[in-house]
Amino acid sequence: MTTVVVPAWTRRRAFALIERNFMIYRRSVTPLLNALVEPILYLVSIGVGVGMLVGTVPGVDVPYAAYVAPAILATTAMNTAFNQTSFGVFIRMRVDKTYQAILPTPLSVTDIAVGEVTSAMINALLTSIGFLALMAVGGLVTSPWALLALPASVLISFAFAAGGLAVTTYLRDFPDFQYIQLFMLPMYLFATTFYPLSIYPEAVQPLIRALPLYHSIELVREPALGRLHWDLLIPVVYLVAFGSIAMYVATRRMTRAMLN
């Protein structure tokens, strides 16, 4: 008989929460499809439609849609993960009081945090697989390295799920979500999703490079365009650090808020 040794840090109890989240999703109307509608619309409208006007992007030899698609994949992984740990967690924490019901069980606050982040990552991965498959069908995959988008989306969703969880602990009420939009929308538009960094004046470029979405897009787009280089370790390190710090902040603040 073999025993699988699971290290303590994997937080086995967190799986109970993941299982719970997925039991709920199964009942709602095809959340995966919902998450895919908007990115597909953007891809067709801006990637293909505006792409006809754009012609070629400086330094890139592929149709504009193939240039934009990996970036939209990265933003989709971001949004899927982030929405779940922001809106989703806020509702479970404040409206449905789900966690209040969970805390008397053997699950700790950390288990809840790990469980939420992990289930958001699973969702994001599923969405990314779906989007990548559609890209392939649409002929927008130009290099086999595009498959690296999947491990990349795991990393991206880790960073943004943890980030979402940390931010949520600071929210008081629904209108506060507007402040999040105030950050997320510009980031979506400006983090080189639709055009390269070189478009910006040099003074602005460091600002763009500081954005977590910029690194997420690099991590998906560069391999998808067949460009593999050691510089890709920068986004990896950035996203791991970003996610870890956010995770630390989130668990600390959630523990304080819920155990008092």
Next chain:
Amino acid sequence: MLRAFGYWVTRYRRTWRGSIVINVLNPLLFLIGIGAGLGTLVDGNAPAQIAGVSYAAFFAPGMLAAAAMQNAFLEGAAGVARAAGFGAYRGATPTPLDPEQLAAGHLLFIAFRVLIASGAFIVVMAAFGLIRGWGALGALLGATLTGVAFAAPAAAWAVGVRKMRQIDTVFRFVIMPLYLFSGTFFAVSQLPEWIRPVSYLLPLWHGVELCRTLSLGTATITGSSVHIAYLLVLAVGGFLVARVTYRRRLHP
């Protein structure tokens, strides 16, 4: 009707700051991000396809109309459903106000909000040199009409809606596709010929064309009349239906 309008204005005076993010900043960010940013790539390539103007000048009036649609839909659907479900209308029904007056007052308020948000957007367009003179006034009225053309049918439908999720669904599957495929981001003339007639049926396309031709100074009397007539039919038709649905929901 003016009483109901007054109520919403009073309320708005307390909450307008929050709506700035959605109503003004959102389209503005698209104007900079897509119009100026992506426009750099377009202008370097082939401006011929978009009537020979810069991409920003082409995109901005389209965005104006699209933003008017989104603002008006959100207030007309989510705002009305909330008012019918949790208060505002409930409080007003025992008063001498008719359901028709409530509908008209609320729609007037939405028109007012769209007018203000569009005005702010047009001021920015003018600052960037993307619009001037009578074009600005025409685009302002065009955008407001576009907003009402969406708000009235939305309100007529939403007053009976009890699950907010339905509004999300309509936003995602109706409003978003309209936003992205009504000639806001690219010219409908680029599309394959067989699909173009579909665009001509889309209400937002008429709003976009109306605002765009007026702001670029290429409007024709016939063209504008068709657009205005189409949008007016939606607005008036929506209001006539709303009179019925409001009465049904509020005086059951």
